[in-house]
Amino acid sequence: MKALADTTPEQFIEGFFESLTARTVRGDDPESVMGRHYTADVVQVSDGVRLDRDRLLAHLRPVRRNVTSWRFDVREAVADGGRIAARLTVHARTRKGGETAIDVHLFAEFTDDGRMHRSHQLTRVLSPTPAGATESA
Numbered sequence: 001m002k003a004l005a006d007t008t009p010e011q012f013i014e015g016f017f018e019s020l021t022a023r024t025v026r027g028d029d030p031e032s033v034m035g036r037h038y039t040a041d042v043v044q045v046s047d048g049v050r051l052d053r054d055r056l057l058a059h060l061r062p063v064r065r066n067v068t069s070w071r072f073d074v075r076e077a078v079a080d081g082g083r084i085a086a087r088l089t090v091h092a093r094t095r096k097g098g099e100t101a102i103d104v105h106l107f108a109e110f111t112d113d114g115r116m117h118r119s120h121q122l123t124r125v126l127s128p129t130p131a132g133a134t135e136s137a
Contacts, residue, residue, distance in 0.1 A: 003114050009077035013086045013106070016114065017072045024060050025067050033060060039117045046121045069093045082110045089126070101126040
């Protein structure tokens with residue numbers, strides 16, 4: 001994973017979530033995954049729910065058990081120093097064959113070495129898009 005200063009905001013966000021998910025799903029030690037991607041005092045607020053390090057660590061377990069494939073489509077991202085605002089869609093498939101797509105509006109602060117320090121996210125589950133239809137931006 002590249003540092004934010006070495007890439008575009010879009011590539012950084014995609015790389016961050018790709019690395020986090022890949023290391024989680026392939027079974028890397030959860031403490032190691034957390035240490036590489038989050039600061040010890042991380043706080044993430046997702047849809048109004050406050051997640052500290054322990055709650056984020058607990059969230060990795062179902063991801064590890066259930067997710068088989070994933071893709072992150074970063075629609076846009078802007079950075080100001082270590083702060084990033086981004087709009088992305090998370091696509092995932094589960095072991096039971098279910099598919100999901102989630103729109104994420106992210107406002108986050110990262111350290112110089114690429115770890116998330118704090119973030120606020122607003123999400124919404126997207127309805128399936130009929131074959132041949134295009135998603136509006």
